[in-house]
Amino acid sequence: MAAEPHHHAQPELPPRVFSRTAVIASCAAFVLIGALQAFYGPAIPGLRPRFGLSPAAAGLALSAHFAGGVAGVLLFDRIYGRVGNRIVLAGSHLLMAAGAAGFALAPSWPPALACALIAGLGFGGIDYGLNQLFAVAFGNRSTAMLNILNAHFGIGAILGPVLVGAVGAQHYTVVFWAFALACLPLAFCLSGVRDTPREPAGSTATGARTRSLAAVLGVFVLLYVLHVGIEAGVGGWEPTHLETIGYGAGLAATATSVYWLMMTLGRFLVAPLALRYSAQQIIAVACTGMTACLLLASIRPLAPFAYAGVGLFIAPIFPTGLPWLNRAAPRARAAGALVIAASMVGGVAAGPVLGSAIEQAGIRSVPLILGAVSVGCLAATVWLVRAAKEA
Template structure:
């Protein structure tokens, strides 16, 4: 999944030449992928009761393979965008399916295992552009076709996946279950703040990834140094998820995410100092790393009766990634590129406030749950 998402950007020069596209039109490939991803999360969540885990994953693997192959072989840009949308549909189904399975399937180890799962996504995102760079952007169809072929054997790896979580209550009982007097009265508020946390933090993740090179060049760094610093940011995000996995076995999710949001905010403010900016952005990658995978088990524990809560926040995370570019671009038009870290720092402070609120609102259920 990480590799597929990362293939589109490095392929843009070849796409522009092959289909005669403007830069913005060529960037629609990744946008179509994300739109399909949001639709995939919501669609497969709706079908969950009828399909089960194995069928959701199998269908998603097939859709992702078909979409990747279609993107490689498309004779024109509209068909390529349709194929990217199809691949994104499968991508969203897998994103939903695997994250939900890991969130409920490993008990008290779920937070640690989700961080390991998402760290491997990061490995793919790092290696994907390297692969396109090694073979040349002009050969992107071969890379997408190879991905489609490599995706298919995953269908043989589903026999050990349960269709239902063991011991899951019946639908009626699940709807009636409560997590405590506080959450039973304010479940909608809790879910809304979780959604806001995911939209905002993924917006920061995408905002740093998209604007760090421009900001660093504006404050005096060369293009090569800026690109390298951005690669380090993504690398630190992957490293951070591996590092937090053992910590997740000892510390509760609210504490981990609170520290992550606080550290992320401090690093973004430090990034406004030109001499510290590359190192501060690396720190942002390290601190933001655990938030996505650590929040899902916390949500599952805090609101077990809201079955679709996980799908909602996963879809929200993709919306945050899509909206970050234009929203930050408009904010930069009103201010200046030098203000990028301060703007993102303000958003990070909102993430911290949301986390503190959630920690207080869910304290009753967290205290009642064994760690």
């Protein structure tokens, strides 16, 4: 991948939106939302006896969380640019705190689900709000900063199950209470966040000049839905696939943890590369590598290592795509909200859709089915690259 030097005129520096303290607080907020998303699954053994739930019913907590997340993204997109950034982010933190505390206190299952939905609203507001602001606030460094920001989400997702395991699933309420308390100081550490226009100043519609805006947005949404489906699919099916092809349960679980760890590490590693290579180059290489690793995962001796490679290559796609989207469709008012909401929908839909396909084809087909989805990601990326070149 050859470097793409920036010989064109230096763009005007964007207004300073985040102080150093606000950047640190933003990364801490992403650790929290990563942990929140990861709490629900490990808490199921504690939820079931408390509320008398079946496994499927207990799993509705995560579904309520994602439903709230999608609603939060779309809701806060409506008020983003009309209400100050500090108010939007502080409100999101307070919603997460209230939802988490309510989930811990809920006397029965319906109120608990309602509280998971409320926490999800705050989750969506922070996920959308900070991703959108980082995408426009750092100029040429936005891609690097977004990868660093989203790497902290991965740290939280790794720590979440560890915390629940440390206190015991039967004491999950302690974890949710601690989470609620951790949200409160961050809600009041936002004095260093300033307001910024909805669209980055001076942007040009690189793809929308020759392709309809709807087509560009549609392909970005497709890319996000497919790659998040792969992310969730590997996380959910890797241990079962590895056990099916002869690996022990312990090794399969460890390999899956390594997959998530590599995804987090990959975002930190891409941050300096994003200062030298374009978003298009990074995502094209990422999709190619992800596809190759998924195909290699069908070879038994290579499977655990190949899945780790999938984590490394899939890592930069989500954060790197957002600045590219802002350049490709700067006049699309809700472009960022659409793709972030689509990523959440992709995570929810991956379970039943992939599960049905795998049930028909057999567990050994997992990497091949996910590889076919990855080919779709690569095709979407090639289309977007060509659209930009033709502009």
